Amino acid sequence: MRVFGDAWGVSTETLIGAAELRAFLHGLPGVDQVGAEERAARLASRSIKTSAKAEAIDLAISMVDLTTLEGADTAGKVRALCAKAVHPDPSDPSVPKVAAVCVYPDMVETAVAALAGSGVGVASVATAFPSGRAPLEAKLADTRAAVAAGASEIDMVIDRGAFLSGDVVKVFEETVAVKQACGDAHLKVILETGELATLDNVRRASWLAMRAGADFIKTSTGKISPAATLPVTLVMLEAVRDYRAATGRQVGVKPAGGIRTTKDAIKYLVLVNETAGPDWLSPAWFRLGASSVLNDLLMQRRKLSTGVYSGPDYFTLD
Amino acid sequence: MSDRLAVRKTYKLYIAGAFPRSESGRSYPVTDGKGRFVANAAHASRKDARDAVTAARKAFPGWAGRTGYNRAQILYRIAEMLEGRRDQFTAEVRHTGASKAQAAAEVDAAIDRWVWYAGWADKITAVAGAANPVAGPYFNFSTPEPTGVVAVIAPDSPLLGLVSVVAPAIVTGNTTVVVASEPAPLTAITLAEVLATSDLPAGVVNILTGHRTELTPWLASHMDVNAIDLTGVPDGDVPALEDKAAENLKRVFRASDDWAGDPGTARMTAFLEVKTVWHPVGV
Amino acid sequence: MTVFEYAPAPESRSVVDIRGSYGLFIDGEFTDGHGEPFKTINPADESVLADIACADEADVDRAVKAARAAYERVWGAMPGAERGKYLYRIARIIQERSRELAVLESIDNGKPIRESRDVDVPLVAAWFFYYAGWADKLGHAGFGPHPQPVGVAGQVIPWNFPLLMLAWKIAPALACGNTVVLKPAETTPLTALLFADICRQADLPPGVVNIITGAGDTGRALVAHPGIDKVAFTGSTDVGRQIARTLAGTSKKLTLELGGKAANIVYADAALDQAVEGIVNGIFFNQGHVCCAGSRLLVQESVAEEVLERLKARMATLRVGDPLDKNTDIGAINSAAQLDKIRELSASGEQEGADRWSPPCRLPDRGFWFAPTLFTGVAQSHRIAREEIFGPVLSVLTFRTPEEAVTKANNTPYGLSAGIWTEKGSQILWTAQHLRAGVVWANTFNKFDPASPFGGYKESGYGREGGRHGLEAYLNV
Missing domain, CATH: 3.40.309.10 (Aldehyde Dehydrogenase; Chain A, domain 2)
Incomplete structure (x- = not known):
């Protein structure tokens, strides 16, 4: 399929590519919504206890992309978040560090400095997050700035308007261009599934992003409701599983937004385990985009180790 | 009174849309109410019954697959043909011992009953089907479908009874093998002549005349017959026939042979299977 | 690669109290059986769960007579609205005791607790709740203005969904004004016997529901009993055939839900x-x-x-x-x-x-x-x-x-x-x-609902269970 090239000009070749790309995406197996929801609910009823729960909590902590994406963010707030990312529970050094801290591009420098040598990555949203409504050049500049500031991961948003109106080539070409702008940084492509209307579209957008070079596909910006859901993540996990089977390349998955409790987090791990498989059960291939879930994970972790229920006053609010 | 010698009719069987003699070459005399000879009727054998079942099975998918509207029109067409032969049927019913008035009344009632059933073809599904409100995101509906090949052991009521057992079986899409009344078989064969000229596909109704006790056990035990209507069977013969019918779990229907009054839907629903289809509701 | 092994998460057995032995539930009382008692075991570990009474012909006769008496004296003549209230009560008690029923079903049958908890028992409650509502609306069900019950129903059910099949049989039968004698499968009698206790908690009049335990002989005696007006059977096609033969020439109504090869x-x-x-x-x-x-x-x-x-x-x-x-x-x-x-x-x-x-x-x-x-x-x-x-x-x-x-x-x-x-x-x-x-x-499979008719073509049996269609088997139509 040929869809690279000049995103501003319309060549004959691009038109053919568009038809081919659309045909490919619409040729993917359908998703039956009720069946997918039933499967997700069934997996969510798995009962994870004792030793399995302890392992799951630590794994979940290590997969967290600790996130702050507010207009009111300050350097101080970002530094506090970074401290928490490295030592989520200062009183217990056995708690693993999180995978990454996720901030706006202008906070990347602060985060990189705060996390130097810690092994915690710095992810930055870019490409006119969260709407994606900006000229490509602006998106690319946004991306380059974040990478130049030291971001190791870029979370881009797709142009949902283009995707939904059928201009899949535009989404494809923008993703390819952003991927190029990322250089060595990993690219996470946010599909904003809450705006995609159907699970069929989630599967198509997943394949579109993967074919354009995404290292990760991510559900949501967190600014739109619904954010991550189990059925949506199920479909995306199926997509990365099928994509690897077809191409040999493994792509990661990141549900983001709406994951608040340990119970939620463990449901996602079960989903990964039984859908994409154990190969995805590591921070390299699965992330949880969240912030408040971390304290609940810590609280449940302490309950398991002490045998008594803990309370929110014993964990830091950052 | 003309001195012209009448051309008599040979009463044969009706199988697969044709009028064969019994493969056995046998016949039996039919007499009127006073014991006088009327005609020889074919004396069907078990092989004729077997052939009739084969014909009915072959006709089943096509007939069941017709639209209700189409079946209704074909059945109504049969009523039109019956009306055209009122006098012939009246004369034949009189052979069974009825007065002229009684015979005419029976023929009229039979035609009217046929019209009544004809109208059910595109309505029974609405009455016997359902949209079921299940507790989940599913569309769930039930539709009645014809059972398949139905063996009908007709009662001795020569036309009204015959019509009252055949019409409800076929109007919903079943195909039939009918064992005509043993003492009064002639109206059944004349009915067959109507059926043969009424756009009813060959094999939908097959009519055997002969000895009931000889034919019915073969039909009751036939593994390719899905249901049996024992209306014309004497009570004493029922247990043995039901025992045979159990082998392939035939649907067995027994009911009174009172033909007056509203027949209701029981004779139709007896030979209907309810099929329930589920489908998720989602985007 | 991480191995995510789920540690065992066993459901507690302590919610269930299994007695050492069980009698026959006839006329509202547990009574001795006169056949050779048998044991029901836990198929997951082959341990003996309880001794179960076996009903012989005399016991079957007793149960049928109790059902007949209850039909004639109480249940058949009771206004539908009152019958419905009993069924609503039963539905509610099933919901209240759902954990107990689910655990007992899994122990006696071997099915996963997830299924007994999430599928079987909720459907059992739903079945009673659904047919409870029909009890005072039978005149609107399309079977004439005043449809009458059949009388005493003899019901024989299999071991694959012990309690659910009981519900499929008993709920419509009772809603239509019939009384029942039900025989659960010999390998899975325990939830039916617990259901007997639920009938007592609901103050269901004695004799309306009778539960008799035993193997094939007990079932044969039940379906052949001349005091039965209707037989309902779920099980193998071979046994269904035998029952159809047994009933040949009788006036008993029969519905069969048999095998399949879907x-x-x-x-x-x-x-x-x-x-x-x-x-x-x-x-x-x-x-x-x-x-x-x-x-x-x-x-x-x-x-x-x-x-x-x-x-x-x-x-x-x-x-x-x-x-x-x-x-x-x-x-x-x-x-x-x-x-x-x-x-x-x-x-x-x-x-x-x-x-x-x-x-x-x-x-x-x-x-x-x-x-x-x-x-x-x-x-x-x-x-x-x-x-x-x-x-x-x-x-x-x-x-x-x-x-x-x-x-x-x-x-x-x-x-x-x-x-x-x-x-x-x-x-x-x-x-x-x-x-x-x-x-x-x-685009789905193995879905069940009390509002949805279920039953087979050809040798899979005849009659429908569930929905409006499921009433027909228990009404004189």
């Missing part, structure tokens, strides 16, 4: 992930002890390889083991006899040349277990493609055209259920129309 048809354009889920649910739900199980997979040849690949991967995630573990997907086979039958038919599959496959799976040492099993290269003529295995064994066949799929699907004396998987609406409706089966699941 085809699950997967077209090339299906939503494959959901189809695979449906295939798994179709054959491995309840260990495949399901009359309507999708035991024949008919897959369109152009996607056969892909479907099988996905199916095998999915089967490898199935968890077989302790029925009381909340993470168990496949529990114990109900009895040694059933396990023998499954083994024998599976062996015949190999002998006849089909390829057998099971995922690696460790089975417990004690108890009755059978790994989820797939046969490919199956021909229509193989026994595993024709006979009901009633176990977690799937036979896979392929087809090229829709006509071929339907022809193969219908090429069986059974006609209970079928499945269709395609994203094309017109193809669903065409296929559903041509399948000779009483229940057709399109």
